[in-house]
Amino acid sequence: MERLHKAKNWITEKWNQGIALAKKNKRKTAIGLVTASLFITGSGLANHYYNANSKTLYHVYIDGQEVGTVDHPDVIQRHIDKQIRQYQSLHGSLAIEVENEIEFEEETIRNANATNEESIQAVDDKIELKVTAQAVIIDGKAAGYTTNRGTVDQLLEEIKGEYGPLPVAQDKEQTVSAAATAPEKEVRFKESVSIEEQKIHPKQLLNKEDLKELLVKGTLEQMTHVVQAGDCIGCIAKQYGITSEDIYRNNPGITENTLLQLGQELTVTAARPKLTVQVIERKEVEETLHYKIEVQASDALFRGEQRVLQEGKEGRKRVVYQYITENGVQTEKKAIEEEILAEPVNRIIQKGTKVKPDRGDGAFTWPANGGRITSGYGPRWGKMHQGLDIAGVSNRNIKASDNGKVVQAGWNGNYGKSVIIDHGNGYRTLYGHLSTVDVSVGDVVQKGEKIGVMGSTGESTGVHLHFEIIKNGSNTNPMRYFRG
Numbered sequence: 001m002e003r004l005h006k007a008k009n010w011i012t013e014k015w016n017q018g019i020a021l022a023k024k025n026k027r028k029t030a031i032g033l034v035t036a037s038l039f040i041t042g043s044g045l046a047n048h049y050y051n052a053n054s055k056t057l058y059h060v061y062i063d064g065q066e067v068g069t070v071d072h073p074d075v076i077q078r079h080i081d082k083q084i085r086q087y088q089s090l091h092g093s094l095a096i097e098v099e100n101e102i103e104f105e106e107e108t109i110r111n112a113n114a115t116n117e118e119s120i121q122a123v124d125d126k127i128e129l130k131v132t133a134q135a136v137i138i139d140g141k142a143a144g145y146t147t148n149r150g151t152v153d154q155l156l157e158e159i160k161g162e163y164g165p166l167p168v169a170q171d172k173e174q175t176v177s178a179a180a181t182a183p184e185k186e187v188r189f190k191e192s193v194s195i196e197e198q199k200i201h202p203k204q205l206l207n208k209e210d211l212k213e214l215l216v217k218g219t220l221e222q223m224t225h226v227v228q229a230g231d232c233i234g235c236i237a238k239q240y241g242i243t244s245e246d247i248y249r250n251n252p253g254i255t256e257n258t259l260l261q262l263g264q265e266l267t268v269t270a271a272r273p274k275l276t277v278q279v280i281e282r283k284e285v286e287e288t289l290h291y292k293i294e295v296q297a298s299d300a301l302f303r304g305e306q307r308v309l310q311e312g313k314e315g316r317k318r319v320v321y322q323y324i325t326e327n328g329v330q331t332e333k334k335a336i337e338e339e340i341l342a343e344p345v346n347r348i349i350q351k352g353t354k355v356k357p358d359r360g361d362g363a364f365t366w367p368a369n370g371g372r373i374t375s376g377y378g379p380r381w382g383k384m385h386q387g388l389d390i391a392g393v394s395n396r397n398i399k400a401s402d403n404g405k406v407v408q409a410g411w412n413g414n415y416g417k418s419v420i421i422d423h424g425n426g427y428r429t430l431y432g433h434l435s436t437v438d439v440s441v442g443d444v445v446q447k448g449e450k451i452g453v454m455g456s457t458g459e460s461t462g463v464h465l466h467f468e469i470i471k472n473g474s475n476t477n478p479m480r481y482f483r484g
């Protein structure tokens with residue numbers, strides 16, 4: 001294009017807050033601009049017609065480069081103002097600046113038409129709008145922008161507030177200590193979060209709700225999940241807030257029948273929140289300390305017998321727990337302070353190891369507690385009295401006369417309630433007329449062990465024990481075994 005330099009004015013513009021300010025004028029022309037209109041002073045504007053066919057045009061330069069012509073600088077300014085107003089209608093009053101230097105060169109020329117549309121397009125392509133915004137910086141990276149610092153502060157508090165109060169499950173074993181202080185709670189972001197003023201394009205601005213959504217829900221990200229012990233497709237999907245189908249779609253070959261392998265990598269596309277709200281709560285409780293059971297072997301007791309040497313007693317401890325949740329999911333529970341208030345006392349049990357011999361040693365002991373013989377072994381009233389009758393005892397417990405196994409226990413004809421013990425060495429003993437029988441057939445009894453109580457059951461005329469010793473099937477005189 002041939003340039004004519006008659007009546008030329010340079011107008012340099014820089015828009016600010018919708019007001020274009022004249023910044024420099026190469027021809028020292030003072031330029032003033034008010035809102036959407038250019039106000040141009042200087043020579044040449046009022047009398048730019050040389051003849052009927054000549055016309056004044058303005059060459060438009062963006063950052064020194066000519067992009068076209070316009071009939072009047074207003075064409076450009078109105079276009080830029082319109083864009084600025086669009087952002088303002090979304091975000092309120094904004095200080096939007098045009099970063100580029102826009103200059104106009106006035107020229108009067110014959111038979112010429114300005115290329116308004118071309119120039120406007122060039123403006124759209126080249127100009128950079130900037131606005132001072134509040135950037136939310138998360139771990140050093142700008143995550144989103146909005147206009148007002150107070151809005152960001154408020155928003156961050158709102159996000160924190162959505163994860164409290166922490167619902168701490170009360171364990172059954174815990175009671176809140178009387179001395180406990182109120183739970184301490186701290187809510188913070190896991191990431192480092194700051195607010196920084198930055199110049200950005202106004203199209204990056206978000207309103208409060210959109211910024212909150214971005215911070216809380218995040219944007220879709222592709223991640224790799226490494227399969228851990230206990231993982232399942234459904235569990236992994238739940239963890240990322242997606243569905244099993246999402247996982248199948250992202251991982252060809254994986255189906256609901258796939259058996260996951262430890263360490264296997266899965267591609268997961270899910271929204272990852274940009275902020276993690278960490279709630280740390282400390283709670284003081286008292287817990288029961290269960291006593292232990294200590295078992296001691298004792299050869300003073302027979303196998304199957306036991307005795308409590310010491311009763312157990314539960315102890316108490318005071319514990320301060322720290323619970324951490326991240327975005328509502330508990331990630332940690334640990335005791336950070338512990339104090340024993342009362343130690344538990346072990347319950348001590350002795351268990352017998354002694355094996356009961358079921359064979360007698362042949363040395364019989366007296367089956368009653370003292371007493372006297374009211375009728376001895378031998379012929380009596382024309383028939384044989386096969387044992388001893390013992391009465392007049394200090395207590396009526398009847399004892400096994402030697403080790404052995406019970407082969408009869410209970411009613412036994414004329415003997416009434418009786419017990420017969422086989423001593424495994426050719427001897428048996430019989431105890432008749434008992435009031436109660438304390439053993440059963442098959443029991444192994446020890447010499448001196450209580451087997452029943454003296455009575456007068458069966459063919460009996462008074463409370464006494466009828467006692468027999470039978471050797472290889474034949475009755476013998478028991479007194480033979482007690483003499484000497």
Ligand SMILES: [Zn+2]
Pocket residue numbers: 375385387388389465466467
């Ligand atoms: Zn008798």
